Amino acid sequence: MLHSRPLLLSASLIAALFLAGCNQKQADKGGGAPAVKPEVSVMALHPTSVAVTATLPGRTAASLIAEVRPQVGGIIRKRNFQEGGSVKEGDTLYEIDPATYQAAYDSAAAALAKAEGAIPSAQAKVDRYKGLSQRDAVSQQDLDTAQATLVQAQADVASAKAALETARINLDYTKIRAPIGGRVGASTVTVGALVTADQTTALTTIRQIDPINVDVIQSSVNLLKLRRAIDEGRLKTTGGNVSVRLTLEDGSQYGDTGRIEFLDAAVEETTGTVRLRAEFPNADQLLLPGVYVRATIQEGIRQNSFLVPQRAVSRNAKGEPMAKFVGADGKVEERVLATERSVGNSWLVAQGIKDNERVVVEGMQRVRAGQEVTASEVIVNDATGELEQAADGNSTPAPEKQASAAPAAAAASK
Structure with missing residues (x-):
């Protein structure tokens, strides 16, 4: 029994090696499984x-800005606009007490009437002296004196007319009018305030925002690449009317399309950028000055x-x-x-x-x-x-x- 156990183990090992060899031969004959191609x-x-477009940062700006200042001094008697509202060109914004200016106008008108009253007598004297001079009834010196008096009277009339016009202008300046149409800002003075001619502090500011401008910044390097691509024919421009689209702060698209108005003539030295200005219609006044936007400019066709x-x-x-x-x-x-x-x-x-x-x-x-x-x-x-x-x-x-x-x-x- 002790000798038969090693014989049994040897027989089992030989059988296992034989089966492994048979399997390897079958695998060699049949080949491996085909490789799966990845999809x-x-x-x-x-x-x-x-x-080809470029999206650039920018800010909106009023197309026209007018700071309203008085041209004559006086007390503000009335304010005729609603702050933040719209005004038209020529609308009366403020009224200054006109009493002193009305008096100056009346005085100038009286001075003109007085000067004009001296003209007929001076003219008649000259005409009379001319007739007498032909008969040697008066001397030439008297005739020259009469003519000089007439010229002086005529000069006095011209001076009086200029003084009257100055008084009329000053009287008209007591009504401070809007130089442009647009949205008017807050007033810096109230009724009863004293204002002076050409003061440094503006009474209010008017901004025209229809149309409205958008100032965008373009890298001078990108601008150079753009011009080189156009010169080499790799990029065809769409003509002089370069269209611009706006993306607002909330990510929405502005409905109207604008166009490039001008390209600045100099590069900002500290930033290496060039300023472009686009103009957009703004009839509903959705865009206000100072709003951050992103402008998409169509540079050309590739x-x-x-x-x-x-x-x-x-x-x-x-x-x-x-x-x-x-x-x-x-x-x-x-x-x-x-x-x-x-x-x-x-x-x-x-x-x-x-x-x-x-x-x-x-x-x-x-x-x-x-x-x-x-x-x-x-x-x-x-x-x-x-x-x-x-x-x-x-x-x-x-x-x-x-x-x-x-x-x-x-x-x-x-």
């Missing part, structure tokens, strides 16, 4: 004309360019933007892209892509360069950046696939 979603790219979805672009170890493409042989190719700017939820790429090339928009993390994949074409909604619809009519991919592209989209946005 990715791709989007076919086609050249298109892209409206032809034969490609829009690559941002979710398809990531960064390599050097920080360069790159994307993965699926070639006609079904293999993955990694390519560095020369992205210029973002357009919606896509990157604008002008070079390095051919028509109908397929870029991987979903599942790029699961594949590597040179790997053969199974590709299904989809469409990316540029407004949302999400996979909208499969090209063959299938439904949108599962949510977990959409979420897997989020890190790549986040990396591309850096």
Whole structure:
């Protein structure tokens, strides 16, 4: 019995090795299980004309501003406007007590009448002396004296008329009128206050806000690139009327479209920026001066360019933007892209892509360069950046696939 136990163990070991060898031979004959190709979603790219825009920060400003000051001194007797309301050009805003100015006007009018009263007698004397002078009844000196008296009387009339006009202007200045139409601000004086001519403190301020201006800041470097692109023909402008759209503080879009009015002639030395001014209609006075806005300016049209979805672009170890493409042989190719700017939820790429090339928009993390994949074409909604619809009519991919592209989209946005 003791000798039979080692024999049994040896027989079992030999049988196990024999079975393992048979299984290996069967595996060698039949081959391993076929490798499964990873699935990715791709989007076919086609050249298109892209409206190139720039979104710049800015602030609204009144198109006209007038500070109202008195031109004569006196006591404010009446205020004829509602603070914060609208006024028209020529409306009477304040009334200064006109008593002293009315008296000055009446005095000037009387002085004019007196001066004009001396004209007839002086004129008659000159006419009489001219007739007598022809008969040598008066001397030439008397005639010259009469003529000088007439000229003096006429000068007195002209001086009196000027004094009367000055008195009339000062009397009219007792009614302080709006120099422009617009929204009037708070009053700095009340009825009964004493004001002086040309005082430094304005009585109130009027701002014309229809139309309203928007001052935006553009980098001088970007402006230089823009002009170079236009000169080289890479960017076609839309003409002299450059349209501008506004995004308000709450994220909403302003309804009316504006246009660029002028470009400043100098660069701000401390910031390296240039100021542009756009003008917008503001009939309902929704925009008030000083509001922070973001202006989207249409710079031109970029032809034969490609829009690559941002979710398809990531960064390599050097920080360069790159994307993965699926070639006609079904293999993955990694390519560095020369992205210029973002357009919606896509990157604008002008070079390095051919028509109908397929870029991987979903599942790029699961594949590597040179790997053969199974590709299904989809469409990316540029407004949302999400996979909208499969090209063959299938439904949108599962949510977990959409979420897997989020890190790549986040990396591309850096």
